[in-house]
Amino acid sequence: MANWTEASKQRLQIVLSADTWLPTELPEYARGFMYMLGSLTASSFVVLVLSGILLAMNGPTSWSYNGAMRFVAATHFWGVQAFFFFMMLHLWRVFFSGAWRGGRGLTWLLGAIAFLMAIPTAFTGFLINGDLYSQWNAVQAKDGLNALGLGWVNLTDAGQMFGMHVVVLPLILAIIIGLHLTLVRVKSVVPPYPSAPILDEGQGE
Amino acid sequence: MKGKVNSLSQARDVAQDYRLVPEDFMKHLLLTLGIVAAMVLIASFLFGVPEKQPLTIKAYATQHPVAFEQVALRALDGQGQLANYGPPYNHGTGSVQTSIQSVVGILHPINAAQDFILRPLSMAAAINPALRPSLKAFASASAAQQARWEAAATTALARASDHNGAVVWPAGSYGPVRTLLAATLSLGRSGLMYGALTRDGAVVDRFDNQNALLFLQGSPLQTDPATQSLQGSAWGIIHPAINGYPGAWWMTVPTWIYQWPFVANSAAPDALALILGFVVWVLLAITPWIPGWRRLPRYLGVHRLIWQNYYHDHPGGQAGAIRGEGVHHA
Ligand code: HEM
Numbered sequence: 134m135a136n137w138t139e140a141s142k143q144r145l146q147i148v149l150s151a152d153t154w155l156p157t158e159l160p161e162y163a164r165g166f167m168y169m170l171g172s173l174t175a176s177s178f179v180v181l182v183l184s185g186i187l188l189a190m191n192g193p194t195s196w197s198y199n200g201a202m203r204f205v206a207a208t209h210f211w212g213v214q215a216f217f218f219f220m221m222l223h224l225w226r227v228f229f230s231g232a233w234r235g236g237r238g239l240t241w242l243l244g245a246i247a248f249l250m251a252i253p254t255a256f257t258g259f260l261i262n263g264d265l266y267s268q269w270n271a272v273q274a275k276d277g278l279n280a281l282g283l284g285w286v287n288l289t290d291a292g293q294m295f296g297m298h299v300v301v302l303p304l305i306l307a308i309i310i311g312l313h314l315t316l317v318r319v320k321s322v323v324p325p326y327p328s329a330p331i332l333d334e335g336q337g338e
Numbered sequence: 339m340k341g342k343v344n345s346l347s348q349a350r351d352v353a354q355d356y357r358l359v360p361e362d363f364m365k366h367l368l369l370t371l372g373i374v375a376a377m378v379l380i381a382s383f384l385f386g387v388p389e390k391q392p393l394t395i396k397a398y399a400t401q402h403p404v405a406f407e408q409v410a411l412r413a414l415d416g417q418g419q420l421a422n423y424g425p426p427y428n429h430g431t432g433s434v435q436t437s438i439q440s441v442v443g444i445l446h447p448i449n450a451a452q453d454f455i456l457r458p459l460s461m462a463a464a465i466n467p468a469l470r471p472s473l474k475a476f477a478s479a480s481a482a483q484q485a486r487w488e489a490a491a492t493t494a495l496a497r498a499s500d501h502n503g504a505v506v507w508p509a510g511s512y513g514p515v516r517t518l519l520a521a522t523l524s525l526g527r528s529g530l531m532y533g534a535l536t537r538d539g540a541v542v543d544r545f546d547n548q549n550a551l552l553f554l555q556g557s558p559l560q561t562d563p564a565t566q567s568l569q570g571s572a573w574g575i576i577h578p579a580i581n582g583y584p585g586a587w588w589m590t591v592p593t594w595i596y597q598w599p600f601v602a603n604s605a606a607p608d609a610l611a612l613i614l615g616f617v618v619w620v621l622l623a624i625t626p627w628i629p630g631w632r633r634l635p636r637y638l639g640v641h642r643l644i645w646q647n648y649y650h651d652h653p654g655g656q657a658g659a660i661r662g663e664g665v666h667h668a
Pocket residue numbers: 167168169170171172174175178220223224227230232233237240241242243244245247248310313314317321322323
C-alpha cells in the first residue's frame with residue numbers, strides 16, 4: 134500500500150461501480166421473502182427520510198394542528214414501526230443464516246451499530262412531538278443520561294433534540310447503513326451452510 | 339456458473355456449489371419501496387398518529403390548586419425533586435446516582451426557588467404591584483426565618499382545602515409565603531407561567547423548555563393517571579401513551595432488565611439498566627467473534643427453512659468438498 138491514491142482508486146472503482154450496485158445476476162439461494170427483509174428495512178428508511186423532510190420543511194408547530202401535516206406525521210410514525218419491524222426480522226434472518234461467515238463479520242457489526250443508533254434516533258423523534266409522550270420521556274429518561282455523565286444531552290431542550298433528530302442522528306445512521314450496504318454488495322450475500330452433515334467438529338479427524 | 343471460493347479456511351462452513359441466476363435488481367428495490375409505502379399509507383389512513391394531550395402547568399394549576407401550591411412550595415424551600423436534584427442542575431444530592439454524574443458537574447444550572455418561583459413572580463409584580471411587598475419581605479428575611487415560614491406552610495398545605503379553586507389555609511404565621519404561593523397559583527392558572535419559565539433575556543427564540551418541563555416533572559406528572567402505564571416499573575418504556583398503538587417495543591430487552599429486582603432496587607436503576615442493556619447489545623454485536631456461540635445457527639437448523647429451495651436442489655452435494663478442504667480442529 135505504498136501509493137494511497139492508487140489504493141483508494143482501486144477500492145472506489147469497485148464501490149462506485151454500477152456493476153456493484155445494480156447486479157443483473159444474484160446467487161440462486163438469495164431469492165424470496167427472506168432476502169427482501171434488508172431491502173424492506175432500507176426502504177422504510179427512505180420513507181422516513183422523505184416524510185421527515187416534509188415535516189422539517191413545515192416545522193414542528195404544523196405537526197399538531199395542520200390536517201395534512203398530521204397525516205405526514207402519521208406516515209413518519211408508521212414508517213418508524215415498519216423500519217424496526219423489518220430490521221428485527223432481518224436481524225433474525227441473518228442470525229439464523231450465520232451471515233457473518235466468510236469474512237462478513239464487519240457487515241454484521243455495522244448492522245448491529247445501525248440498530249443501536251436507530252434507538253436514539255427514534256427516541257429524539259418522540260421527544261419533539263409535543264404530546265404527553267414527549268413530556269414524559271424527556272423528564273423520565275434524563276435521569277439515566279445524567280447518571281451516565283451524558284447530561285450535556287438535554288432532553289428537555291427541544292432545540293437540541295430537533296437538531297439531533299433531524300440532522301445529527303439520521304446522518305450518522307445513514308452513513309452506517311451506507312457502509313453496511315456497501316459491504317453487502319461488495320462481498321455479496323453469504324452462501325448457505327454446506328448441505329453435507331456437519332463435519333468440521335465431531336468427524337473432523 | 340460456479341461461485342468463487344473465498345479462501346480455503348472459509349470453505350468448511352460456506353457452501354461452494356451454487357449458480358448465479360438472472361435477477362432484475364431494480365424491480366426488487368422498487369417493489370420493496372412500494373410495499374413499505376403502501377403499508378405506511380394504509381396504516382396512516384386507518385389509524386392516524388397517536389397524540390396524547392400533555393399535562394400543562396395551566397391545567398394542573400386549575401385542576402389541583404392545593405397540590406400545585408405544594409409543588410411550588412417544594413421548589414421554594416428546596417425540598418422538591420429538582421430543587422434538590424444535584425448535577426447537572428445544582429448542588430443538591432437527591433438524584434445523584436453515580437460519581438461520574440458529579441464529576442461532569444453542573445451544566446444546566448437551576449436554582450428552583452429563584453428560577454421556578456421568585457423570578458416569575460417578580461415579572462408578575464410588574465403587572466400586579468401588590469405583590470412587591472411580599473417579594474421584598476421574603477427576600478430580606480433571614481434564611482432561618484424563611485425556613486420557619488416554609489415549614490409552617492408545609493404543615494398548613496397538608497390540611498388546606500380547595501374551595502371553588504381558592505386554596506383555604508388554616509390560620510397560622512406564614513409571613514409572605516402564603517401570598518407568594520397564591521400568586522404562583524394565579525400565574526399558573528393564567529397560562530403565563532410556562533412562558534415565564536422558558537424565558538431567556540438574551541435571545542428571542544425559545545428552543546429550551548427545560549424549566550417548564552422540569553417544574554411539573556415530580557409528583558404532578560408521576561401521579562397523573564395518564565402516565566401510570568408509562569412508569570418504568572410497569573414496563574412503561576415499551577408502552578405507548580395511547581393504548582392500542584405500538585410503542586417503542588424495540589426497547590423490550592432494557593425494559594425487561596429494568597424489572598430485575600437488583601436493578602430496580604439499586605441506587606442507580608436508570609444507569610444500570612442502560613449499561614446492562616448495552617452489554618447485551620455488545621454481545622449481539624460481537625457474535626461473529628464469540629467461539630461456540632457463532633456456530634449456533636448451524637445447529638439450530640432454521641437455515642434449512644431459509645434456504646429450503648437451495649437444499650432441495652443440492653441434496654448433500656458437497657460433502658467431499660468440505661471434507662477435503664476445510665476441516666480444522668478445535
Ligand atoms: C438499518 C438497518 C439495516 C438495513 C437497512 C440493512 C440492510 C441490509 C440489506 C439490504 C442486506 C442485503 C441482504 C438482505 O436483504 O437480506 C443486508 C445484509 C446483512 N445485514 Fe443488514 N440491514 C440493517 C440492519 C442489520 C442488523 C441489525 C444486522 C445484525 C446485527 C444486520 C446484519 C446483516 C448481515 C450479516 C448481512 C449479510 C447477509 C448475508 O450475507 O446474507 N443488518 N442488510
